[in-house]
Amino acid sequence: MSGGLDRRALVAALVARRGSALLLAGLGSPAWDLAAAGDHPQHFYLWGGMGGAFAKGLGLAMARPERRVVVLTGDGEALMGLASLATIAAQRPPNLALLVLDNRVYGETGGQPTATASGVDLAAIGAAAGFPATLRLESPDRAETALDLLLTAPGPVLVQARVDHRPLPLVLPIKDAVAAKRRLRAALGLAD
Amino acid sequence: MSSSDWSEGVHRAFARTGIGLVAHVPDAGLTPLLARCTADPAIRVVGLCDEREGPALLAGAWLGGLRGLLACQSSGIGNLVNMLGVSAVGRFPLAMLVTMRGEWGEQNPWQVPMGQAVPAVLGAMGVRLFSLERAEDAEAVLDGALGLAFGSEQMVAVLIRQRLLGAKRFVPAGATAS
Numbered sequence: 001m002s003g004g005l006d007r008r009a010l011v012a013a014l015v016a017r018r019g020s021a022l023l024l025a026g027l028g029s030p031a032w033d034l035a036a037a038g039d040h041p042q043h044f045y046l047w048g049g050m051g052g053a054f055a056k057g058l059g060l061a062m063a064r065p066e067r068r069v070v071v072l073t074g075d076g077e078a079l080m081g082l083a084s085l086a087t088i089a090a091q092r093p094p095n096l097a098l099l100v101l102d103n104r105v106y107g108e109t110g111g112q113p114t115a116t117a118s119g120v121d122l123a124a125i126g127a128a129a130g131f132p133a134t135l136r137l138e139s140p141d142r143a144e145t146a147l148d149l150l151l152t153a154p155g156p157v158l159v160q161a162r163v164d165h166r167p168l169p170l171v172l173p174i175k176d177a178v179a180a181k182r183r184l185r186a187a188l189g190l191a192d
Numbered sequence: 193m194s195s196s197d198w199s200e201g202v203h204r205a206f207a208r209t210g211i212g213l214v215a216h217v218p219d220a221g222l223t224p225l226l227a228r229c230t231a232d233p234a235i236r237v238v239g240l241c242d243e244r245e246g247p248a249l250l251a252g253a254w255l256g257g258l259r260g261l262l263a264c265q266s267s268g269i270g271n272l273v274n275m276l277g278v279s280a281v282g283r284f285p286l287a288m289l290v291t292m293r294g295e296w297g298e299q300n301p302w303q304v305p306m307g308q309a310v311p312a313v314l315g316a317m318g319v320r321l322f323s324l325e326r327a328e329d330a331e332a333v334l335d336g337a338l339g340l341a342f343g344s345e346q347m348v349a350v351l352i353r354q355r356l357l358g359a360k361r362f363v364p365a366g367a368t369a370s
Contacts, residue, residue, distance in 0.1 A: 024252070044255065049278035052248030055240075056278075059249040062213065062236065063256025083241035091238060177282035181255055190257045 005140055007101050007163035011072065012037040014099070017147055019068075022060060022184070025173070026053035026073025028108040030101050034072065035173035041187040044180055045173035051080030054098060058088050061096035061155075064188065068095050070150055075102040075116045075160075082125065088156050089130035097150040097157035098126075103165040111165065126158035137161040198356060199225035201330030202289070203232070206261070209338040211287075212236060213253050213260030217243050221291035221357040222263050243268035247275040251284035259342060261287040266294060266307040266351075269314060276317040279347050286347040287338055288319070297359035310351065319347040325356055 007029070015023070015037040023043045025034040031045040046053055057071035073081075078100045088096065104117035116122065123134040133153045137146045137160065146159045174180050185191075202225055206214070214229045215238045216222060229235045240246060246262035253260045264272075269290060279286040293300070294307020311321060322337045324330055333350055341348040 046278070048281065049248060049275050051244060052275050052278055055245035055248035056252035056255075058238075058245075059213075059252025059254075059258070059260070060256045061252075062238075063253045063258035067256075081245075084245050086241050087238070087245055177278075181282050181284065184255055185257070188257065 004103065004162040004164040005137065005143065007033055007103070007161075008036055008168060010101070010143060010161060010163065013143060014070065014072070014147055014150065015040075017151055018042070018070075019151070021068035021070055021151060022064070024053060024057050024060065024069065024071045026071065026077040028074055028077070029103070029168075030072045030074050030077075031173050032168070032171050033101065036169070036171040039173065041183040043173070044184055047175060047177070050077055053077055054081045054084035054088060057096055057098065058084065058091060058093060061093040062091070065093075065095055068097065068151060070097045070099060072099040072101060074107065075100055075104060075114045075122070076106045078122055079115055079120070085126055085129045085131070085158070089126070092130070092132075093156055094154045096155045097153075098159070099146075099150055100158070100160045101163050102160050103163050105165050107165060121160070123158055123160040131156050131158045133157040135159045197327040198324065198330040198352065199228055201327070201332075202334050203228045205331050205334030205338060206235065207232075208335065209342065210259050211261050211338070212258050213238065213250070214263060215240050215246050215249050215260060216263040217241075217265070217268050219263075219265035219291045220360060221265070221352065222289075225263065225289075243271040244275050246272055246288070247279045247284075247286055250286055251278055251282060254284055259285070261289060261338075263289040264291075266290055266292045266310045267303060269310050269349075270306045273313060273317060276319065276347060280318055283345040285341045285345050286319075287341040288347075288349040289352065290349050291352045291357055292354045293360075294354075296354035298354065299359055299362050307354075314349050317347070319349050322348065322350040323353060324350055325353045327356060
């Protein structure tokens, strides 16, 4: 299925502009995308706990109000974590941004359609929940606008990026969550 | 002894451990504790829509240097089981306070299956269990549980027993409690 943005290019552009932002990738393709853009101690990759990426981002954003926190995850993971859009909207963390890489399929399990394939509009759900900034990104010429929102707009921010679904080289991130957490905490100056 | 007595000791243990975040899906039994936490400027109280959010939220918070706790009813444990894997594989400290239903004088049979299964389910996932049955033990039990969670990067749950909380009464309009 085509007709969307190049997800790897979008994530690479996000990483290039990341600065001090902490990036949290949901399981599956978004984790591979973030790894493909280059590993870094400010990155944390989930390999499980489907549906928890948004909530984990909220916790990190609440703990580090001086840092931008960007969660990038897939449409399937986002749909499983919909309740967290309400939780986040209620907390209104100004430093939290969510990027949904929406390819409209469960890419890791055989390409079965997700609910977004039927038109479910996650950005509209976010807006209805009370997110002050939401965007449906559907063409590359608005990618910079989306990155501006994700990295600088008062949050919480939700960008639903329509990305294409095609085979990509598999780039696997660090699998050892204990090592990943220790290096991220070290990057934040936290002792164990 | 009123059921609110235990909440004072729990709250003192929170302060000593540096708990700055209390995430919860509310339960009647938690009301006195949540009121104390809401009144405490050192604690941010976050209402969740689903208990599944709890372990993920607390892992993220701890990653950023903020210690938190999840408070929920026993039924909510059934909702969050897979998310315990995040805490387990990353050895993220996870502290949970669980108000038990379905065990002591329960009047709602729908609460019984999950309530009775909580110790086995949490045990199967590697959560270290503590039991709070007497209000006067609250501070010591919480000290022990929170110390284990944050000192040794463990998942812990303090089960507040229904005998301490009291069974919820259901009195239909126009009827009197029997």
